[in-house]
Amino acid sequence: MAGQRDGGSDHETIFTMETTPLKYGPGASEEVGWEIKTMGVKRVMLVSDPGVVEIGITGRIQELIESEGIEVEVWGEARVEPTAESFQEAANFAVEGEFDGFVAVGGGTSIDTAKVSDLIATHGGEIMDYVNPPIGGGEAPPSPLRPLMAIPTTSGTGAEATTVAVLDIPEKKVKTGISHAYMRPHRGVVDPTLTMSLPSQVTSSTGLDVVCHAAEAYTSKPYDEREKPESPDERPPYQGANPIADLFATKALEYGGKYLLRAVQNGEDIEARGAMMLGASMSGVGFGSAGVHIPHACSYPIAGLHPDYYPPGYPQDHPLVPHGWSVILTAPAAFRFTYEENPGRHRQVAELLSGESIDEADENTLPEVLVRLMQEVGVPRGLREVGYDEEDIDQLVEGAMQQQRLLVLSPREVGEEDLANILRESMENW
Numbered sequence: 375m376a377g378q379r380d381g382g383s384d385h386e387t388i389f390t391m392e393t394t395p396l397k398y399g400p401g402a403s404e405e406v407g408w409e410i411k412t413m414g415v416k417r418v419m420l421v422s423d424p425g426v427v428e429i430g431i432t433g434r435i436q437e438l439i440e441s442e443g444i445e446v447e448v449w450g451e452a453r454v455e456p457t458a459e460s461f462q463e464a465a466n467f468a469v470e471g472e473f474d475g476f477v478a479v480g481g482g483t484s485i486d487t488a489k490v491s492d493l494i495a496t497h498g499g500e501i502m503d504y505v506n507p508p509i510g511g512g513e514a515p516p517s518p519l520r521p522l523m524a525i526p527t528t529s530g531t532g533a534e535a536t537t538v539a540v541l542d543i544p545e546k547k548v549k550t551g552i553s554h555a556y557m558r559p560h561r562g563v564v565d566p567t568l569t570m571s572l573p574s575q576v577t578s579s580t581g582l583d584v585v586c587h588a589a590e591a592y593t594s595k596p597y598d599e600r601e602k603p604e605s606p607d608e609r610p611p612y613q614g615a616n617p618i619a620d621l622f623a624t625k626a627l628e629y630g631g632k633y634l635l636r637a638v639q640n641g642e643d644i645e646a647r648g649a650m651m652l653g654a655s656m657s658g659v660g661f662g663s664a665g666v667h668i669p670h671a672c673s674y675p676i677a678g679l680h681p682d683y684y685p686p687g688y689p690q691d692h693p694l695v696p697h698g699w700s701v702i703l704t705a706p707a708a709f710r711f712t713y714e715e716n717p718g719r720h721r722q723v724a725e726l727l728s729g730e731s732i733d734e735a736d737e738n739t740l741p742e743v744l745v746r747l748m749q750e751v752g753v754p755r756g757l758r759e760v761g762y763d764e765e766d767i768d769q770l771v772e773g774a775m776q777q778q779r780l781l782v783l784s785p786r787e788v789g790e791e792d793l794a795n796i797l798r799e800s801m802e803n804w
C-alpha cells in the first residue's frame with residue numbers, strides 16, 4: 375500500500391481528501407430549491423447552455439429555485455470549448471449582477487463557466503491571472519468563493535466534483551485550466567433523468583472520459599513518490615494515487631465496463647444512465663484527488679489545435695474534437711507505455727473494465743480492452759480520422775509538454791520522444 379514511508383524521508387507523507395457533498399438519484403433535481411435555500415443564498419446567477427435551455431431543463435430549475443422566494447437570473451450562453459473570452463462574458467454578467475450564489479445546469483462547460491464567474495465575481499482580476507502557468511499567471515484565489523451548486527446534465531466530466539475549470543486558448547492553440555481547491559463546487563445535485571435526451575455520441579464521449587479519469591487516476595504516480603512540499607500551500611490539488619482516490623476510481627471503472635455500452639445503445643435505460651452518472655461523479659472524486667496523466671495531457675492539444683472535424687451528435691457551428699474522444703484516442707498507446715511501471719494496476723484496470731479476471735497480462739492487455747470498448751461505443755479509429763497526420767506530431771507534442779501539471783503524474787517519466795511515439799501509435803488504434 376502507498377503511504378508507508380518513514381517520516382524522515384524527503385518524500386510526501388500526507389494526502390488530503392476533499393469532495394463536493396453530492397445528492398444523487400432520479401428526481402434529485404426537484405429538490406434544488408430546497409438545497410439553495412439551505413445554502414442561505416438570496417440572488418442566484420443560473421449558468422447554462424443554449425441546448426439545455428432549449429429542452430426546458432434550465433427553465434424548470436429556475437422555477438424550482440424561484441418557488442423558494444429566491445431571485446434568479448439566467449445566463450444561458452455557455453459554449454462547448456470555452457475560451458477566456460467566453461468565460462469573460464459570463465464573468466462580466468456575474469460582476470454586474472451582484473449575485474450571492476451560483477447554480478450551473480449543463481455539461482462540464484456550464485459548470486466550468488460558473489466556477490470562473492464565481493471566481494471573478496468574488497475576487498476580481500483578470501481570468502488569465504488565475505490560469506495555470508506557464509500559460510497564465512497561476513495566482514491563487516485568496517479565500518473561498520461564493521456558494522456554487524452544480525447540476526450536471528451529461529455524465530462525463532465530473533466537473534461537479536473537481537477543482538478545475540478548463541479553457542481553450544485559441545491564440546496559443548492549447549487548452550489549459552484554472553485549478554485550485556476553492557474552485558470545487560459547494561454542492562452537487564446529480565439526477566440521471568436529466569441525461570435522458572443526450573445523443574448517443576455524447577454519451578459515448580462523456581462515458582469514455584469517465585473511464586479515462588478513473589484509469590489515469592488509478593495508475594497515476596503514488597502521492598508518496600512526490601517530494602514533500604515546503605508548505606501546505608504548495609501541495610498540488612492533483613496529489614497522485616492514494617488509498618481513498620483508489621476506492622472511487624475502481625468503482626467508476628467497474629461501472630464504466632458494465633454500463634457504458636448499455637447507456638450508448640439505449641438512452642432510455644435509466645439503470646445504465648444512472649450508473650454512468652454516478653460513475654462520473656465517483657470518477658471525478660477519484661481524479662479530483664489523484665489527478666490524470668498522459669491521455670489528458672495529450673487531449674489538450676488534440677482538441678486545442680482544432681482540426682477540421684465536425685462530430686456527429688454535437689452542435690455543427692464550429693469544428694471540435696469532443697473531450698472524451700480527444701482523451702481516449704491516445705489512451706491505448708499511453709497505457710502501453712506506462713505498463714512497465716506498474717503492471718499490477720494496469721491489469722486491474724483491464725479486469726474492472728472487462729468484468730473478467732485476467733491471469734496472464736502484458737503491456738497489450740489494457741490497450742486491447744480499451745480498443746474493444748471504443749469499437750463497441752463507436753469512436754473514431756484514431757487521430758487520423760479526426761484530422762491529424764504525422765506532420766502534426768511536433769505541434770501536438772509541444773502542446774502536451776505544456777501540461778506538466780499532469781505529466782508529472784505519469785507513473786513513468788515521459789519526455790518529448792515518448793509523447794511523439796504515443797501520438798504516432800494513436801493515428802490508428804485498430
Ligand SMILES: [Fe+2]
Pocket residue numbers: 531583587670697701
Ligand atoms: Fe476529462
